[in-house]
Amino acid sequence: MRIKLTLILLFFTGLISFPGTLLYGKLDWQEHSTAHFIIYYQKDIAEEYIEQVAEKAEEYYYAIADNLSFKRHDAWTWDNRAKIYIFKDKEQLEQETGKRRWHGGTVAIRKKIIKTYPWAEGFFDRLLPHELGHIMFHELVGFRNNIPLWLDEGVAMMQEKKDMETYSLLFRDLLKTSHPIPIEKLHVITPRTLIVPEIFYCQSASIVDFLLTQFEKKDFFRFSKYLKSGKSAKEALAEVYDFDDLGQLQEAWLRYLDDLG
Numbered sequence: 001m002r003i004k005l006t007l008i009l010l011f012f013t014g015l016i017s018f019p020g021t022l023l024y025g026k027l028d029w030q031e032h033s034t035a036h037f038i039i040y041y042q043k044d045i046a047e048e049y050i051e052q053v054a055e056k057a058e059e060y061y062y063a064i065a066d067n068l069s070f071k072r073h074d075a076w077t078w079d080n081r082a083k084i085y086i087f088k089d090k091e092q093l094e095q096e097t098g099k100r101r102w103h104g105g106t107v108a109i110r111k112k113i114i115k116t117y118p119w120a121e122g123f124f125d126r127l128l129p130h131e132l133g134h135i136m137f138h139e140l141v142g143f144r145n146n147i148p149l150w151l152d153e154g155v156a157m158m159q160e161k162k163d164m165e166t167y168s169l170l171f172r173d174l175l176k177t178s179h180p181i182p183i184e185k186l187h188v189i190t191p192r193t194l195i196v197p198e199i200f201y202c203q204s205a206s207i208v209d210f211l212l213t214q215f216e217k218k219d220f221f222r223f224s225k226y227l228k229s230g231k232s233a234k235e236a237l238a239e240v241y242d243f244d245d246l247g248q249l250q251e252a253w254l255r256y257l258d259d260l261g
């Protein structure tokens with residue numbers, strides 16, 4: 001289990017966007033459009049694969065919209081659709097990013113762009129739902145610096161339905177030999193100060209799971225709107241969930257974990 005978790009975390013800590021060489025602007029792209037996505041791909045890539053990408057992207061879009069009570073569907077139509085670029089192979093993607101890649105792609109969250117290559121490992125089950133989770137969450141909350149890393153990553157990991165049970169089991173396994181990070185400390189962790197990713201990512205997913213499943217969906221939507229308005233995460237948690245401080249959130253979350261057994 002620990003080995004699998006390490007591989008998953010390596011997968012995500014490498015998912016950063018590089019400006020690269022902008023190769024995609026020079027290639028001859030084929031186009032496949034859906035209601036909420038425009039998929040650009042090289043002509044030698046099988047149509048069956050493109051259709052699978054399109055089907056999965058739309059499936060995840062509606063699932064995430066339901067999870068987050070995302071209702072601004074007009075923000076994802078016509079010219080506002082997200083774009084998925086499928087390069088010919090891993091080497092072509094590396095040329096685009098200027099980096100050697102050991103994972104399945106890159107993302108530009110603000111631009112709603114995902115870049116990958118055919119049959120990249122983890123694309124359908126992890127990368128695609130995870131990065132769409134980031135993109136759609138930021139459609140709700142904006143791009144202010146009031147979104148703590150644990151919340152951003154926890155929301156994205158929650159969209160990986162096939163792996164969430166694994167994350168939960170791994171986190172409980174980790175708690176047998178380690179203590180959870182106090183949420184006051186978790187709240188101020190940034191990519192530069194992240195020291196124990198195994199606990200951080202699983203704990204973040206667990207806390208978001210608590211907020212999404214133990215309260216009404218409309219509560220998380222209200223929480224997101226408060227963040228969009230510029231309130232801090234602490235202020236938004238107090239407004240919506242009546243947690244006067246992060247210590248109260250931690251107590252409620254730990255009781256939830258105890259009830260799970």
